[in-house]
Structures are given as C-alpha cells and as structure tokens.
Amino acid sequence: MLTRREFVSCIAAGGAASSIPAVFAASDFDLKAFASELQELVSIDSKTGYEEGVNKIIAIFEERFKFIGWTVTLHSCPGRGNALIATSKPDQNHYDVVLCAHADTVQPVGYAQKYPFVLKGSIAHGAGVGDDKSSLLSVWWICKGLPKTVTEKLNIAVIINPGEESSNPSTLKFFEREGKKTPLALVYEPGRGEVKGGGFVKVRKGSTRLNVRFHGKAAHSGNNPQDGRNAIYAMALAIPKITAIQSKYPGVTINGNTTKGGTAVNTIAAEAEVTFDFRFTDDRIRDQVVSEIRALCDKGFMDGVRSELVINRLGNALPETEKSRKLMAIVDQAAKQLGQPEPQWLAVGGASDGNKLAAQGAAVVCAMGVVSGNLHNPENEWTDLSTVRSRIDLSRKVLELIAQGK
Numbered sequence: 001m002l003t004r005r006e007f008v009s010c011i012a013a014g015g016a017a018s019s020i021p022a023v024f025a026a027s028d029f030d031l032k033a034f035a036s037e038l039q040e041l042v043s044i045d046s047k048t049g050y051e052e053g054v055n056k057i058i059a060i061f062e063e064r065f066k067f068i069g070w071t072v073t074l075h076s077c078p079g080r081g082n083a084l085i086a087t088s089k090p091d092q093n094h095y096d097v098v099l100c101a102h103a104d105t106v107q108p109v110g111y112a113q114k115y116p117f118v119l120k121g122s123i124a125h126g127a128g129v130g131d132d133k134s135s136l137l138s139v140w141w142i143c144k145g146l147p148k149t150v151t152e153k154l155n156i157a158v159i160i161n162p163g164e165e166s167s168n169p170s171t172l173k174f175f176e177r178e179g180k181k182t183p184l185a186l187v188y189e190p191g192r193g194e195v196k197g198g199g200f201v202k203v204r205k206g207s208t209r210l211n212v213r214f215h216g217k218a219a220h221s222g223n224n225p226q227d228g229r230n231a232i233y234a235m236a237l238a239i240p241k242i243t244a245i246q247s248k249y250p251g252v253t254i255n256g257n258t259t260k261g262g263t264a265v266n267t268i269a270a271e272a273e274v275t276f277d278f279r280f281t282d283d284r285i286r287d288q289v290v291s292e293i294r295a296l297c298d299k300g301f302m303d304g305v306r307s308e309l310v311i312n313r314l315g316n317a318l319p320e321t322e323k324s325r326k327l328m329a330i331v332d333q334a335a336k337q338l339g340q341p342e343p344q345w346l347a348v349g350g351a352s353d354g355n356k357l358a359a360q361g362a363a364v365v366c367a368m369g370v371v372s373g374n375l376h377n378p379e380n381e382w383t384d385l386s387t388v389r390s391r392i393d394l395s396r397k398v399l400e401l402i403a404q405g406k
C-alpha cells in the first residue's frame with residue numbers, strides 16, 4: 001500500500017509509483033488517470049432500475065473493451081438496463097474464468113450531484129464510489145493490461161450486472177445462464193475495509209423469506225369464543241418452535257420479523273401470518289431447514305388451526321467448497337509471489353453476484369475489488385485509491401497462475 005505522501009507525489013508525477021513489486025509490473029498503471037475515470041463514473045447517477053444512467057456506464061465499458069479487441073455483447077435485462085459481456089476470445093458459450101462487477105448503485109438519482117467525487121489524500125468519497133464504481137473500474141484496468149500469454153490461453157469473460165443491488169427476474173435469468181458457462185469466478189465487490197490491509201470474502205450467506213400462514217375460525221369473543229379457533233394464538237406458539245431450529249445448524253439464523261393477523265378486537269382471529277428472515281451458509285442446509293419447518297407446519301401447532309409454509313423464491317448461499325478453496329489457494333499464492341500480505345478470508349452475511357454464480361456450480365471468490373468502506377452511506381462512503389494498484393497486480397497474477405495451470 002502506498003503511504004499518503006507517496007500517493008500525492010505519485011499523483012503529482014502523473015502516475016508511476018515506486019514501491020510496487022516488479023513481478024508482472026502494472027507498468028501501465030497511472031493513478032491520476034484512474035482517479036479521473038472514477039470521477040466520471042461517480043458523476044453518473046446509476047440507481048438500480050434507472051436504466052438511462054446504468055446504460056451510460058455500460059456504454060463506457062462497451063467502447064473500452066471493443067477498443068482492446070475483446071468481443072462485446074449487450075443483453076437487455078428489462079427493468080434494470082443492459083448487462084455487458086466482454087470476452088478476450090470470440091467464444092461466448094464457454095469461459096475459463098469470469099470477472100464480475102456491477103454498474104448500479106443504491107444511491108437515489110440526484111445524489112451524483114449532491115455527493116460528488118472528492119479526493120482527500122488517497123481516500124475518495126462520493127455516491128457509490130466504493131460500491132461498486134472503483135472496483136468496476138479496476139476490472140477494466142486489470143484486463144487492458146493483461147499480456148497476450150494470458151489472453152491467448154484463457155477465455156476471460158467480464159460480466160457487468162446492471163442490477164446487482166436488487167435482483168429482478170431478468171437479471172436472475174441472465175446469471176442462471178451465464179453462471180453455467182464458467183468453472184471459476186472472481187467477483188469485484190469492494191475489498192473489505194474493516195480488515196487492516198483489506199479483506200477478501202469466501203462465504204456469503206444466502207437469504208430467503210419464509211411466510212407461515214395460519215387459518216383458524218372466526219367467532220364472537222364475547223358470545224361464543226369456544227366456537228372460534230385463534231390463528232394468532234397458533235402463530236404465537238409456532239414462532240419459538242420454528243426459531244429454535246436455528247440452534248441445530250451453525251451459521252443459520254431464523255427471525256420472525258413481521259406479523260399480521262386478526263380483523264377486530266372482539267373477534268377471534270381467523271387468519272394470521274408471520275414472515276421469517278432466514279439466512280444460511282449452504283444450500284443443502286437451507287433445504288434441510290425448510291423441510292423441518294414444513295414438517296412442523298404439516299403437523300400443526302394447535303388443534304383446529306391449519307398452518308402452511310409459503311416460499312416465493314429460495315435464495316442461494318455462496319459456500320466454501322473444495323473448488324472454492326482451490327481458487328482461494330491461487331489468490332494466496334499470487335499474493336505471496338507479489339510480496340503482498342497473506343489474504344484474510346471472511347464469511348459475511350450479505351449476498352452478492354457471487355451467490356448467483358456459485359449456485360450454477362462455479363468456484364467463487366469475492367471482494368476482489370478496491371478496498372472500501374461505509375458502503376451505501378452517501379456522505380461517508382470511501383474507497384482507498386492507495387490499494388488500487390496492489391489489487392490490480394493481484395488479479396493479474398491470479399489470471400497468470402490460472403493460465404499456467406490450464
């Protein structure tokens with residue numbers, strides 16, 4: 001990592017820093033140019049679903065990847081904008097490795113102007129600067145500097161999602177198709193700023209909403225309460241029983257966070273519903289938990305009240321697997337060869353595109369991007385530009401090792 005002074009002198013000199021290992025030297029690296037390209041991306045509103053803005057970002061990268069001779073196609077994702085696929089070879093049916101980032105942000109339209117790009121020392125602020133604009137930009141810098149020995153051996157696919165922050169059926173379908181085409185994926189979510197030197201992510205929990213509905217029988221609670229069957233009472237019995245399942249599975253959380261039920265205070269409640277936020281680290285465990293909950297619901301929690309489990313969509317975890325451990329080992333080896341600190345691998349709660357790629361069978365590592373923090377907080381979100389070069393070098397080295405192993 002550059003010190004602030006080195007960074008400032010680097011900017012003043014218009015690029016070339018001195019303390020970077022010569023191995024696979026990113027001799028093309030120009031921090032001033034990187035910062036100015038980042039400023040351009042931050043100046044464009046690209047809130048998820050604001051297709052006009054997202055498509056502007058996509059068009060910038062479409063032009064750049066075409067310029068270096070990659071095969072570029074755009075795929076319309078209605079409601080989110082264009083997804084981009086750029087491959088180092090013309091084949092877009094099979095990839096050796098995917099580099100994935102996203103063009104959208106959570107910041108509302110207008111925030112690009114309200115929270116513009118500001119550079120303080122090596123730290124850049126601005127709406128969406130860390131999630132995911134600096135990391136998205138780093139993918140371009142990684143690819144444009146790759147030597148032919150790597151691009152001729154590997155078919156590298158860059159995938160830019162126009163709607164990572166809030167998936168819809170079109171982006172889910174897109175990832176279902178693309179995830180099947182690659183054995184390996186590097187995901188450029190920001191490097192984790194809570195770890196000194198910047199952490200990497202090996203596990204992201206999957207999350208799913210589980211609705212449990214209760215159907216009882218209405219009656220006047222003064223005249224004939226004995227004829228009613230209280231659905232809210234059954235729900236109250238069910239919540240602790242369902243929640244208790246989490247204690248059997250490390251990493252699983254089940255929280256009943258919203259409820260509804262009843263029609264009037266003098267009427268035995270005929271209907272009730274609780275929605276659980278359910279998180280898990282492995283899809284097989286997800287299925288076991290769901291079947292346990294279903295069995296409880298089938299058995300029922302109270303005489304005369306029927307309960308049913310309703311699930312709209314099962315999410316996927318990004319799990320640690322034998323395959324992903326091999327990919328992590330390549331990243332570790334690349335860091336070692338570059339003289340960088342040993343990567344710290346984290347298991348975190350929130351999902352990313354890595355979850356979708358892993359669901360299709362790819363080995364995934366995540367948070368390969370530029371070290372950033374205070375994500376989604378427009379005033380305080382930051383990205384550390386002194387980490388850009390080491391992260392670019394690391395990814396190039398990883399791709400070189402993957403090419404060597406092919």
Ligand SMILES: [Zn+2]
Nearest residue numbers: 131132164189
């Ligand atoms: Zn992100």
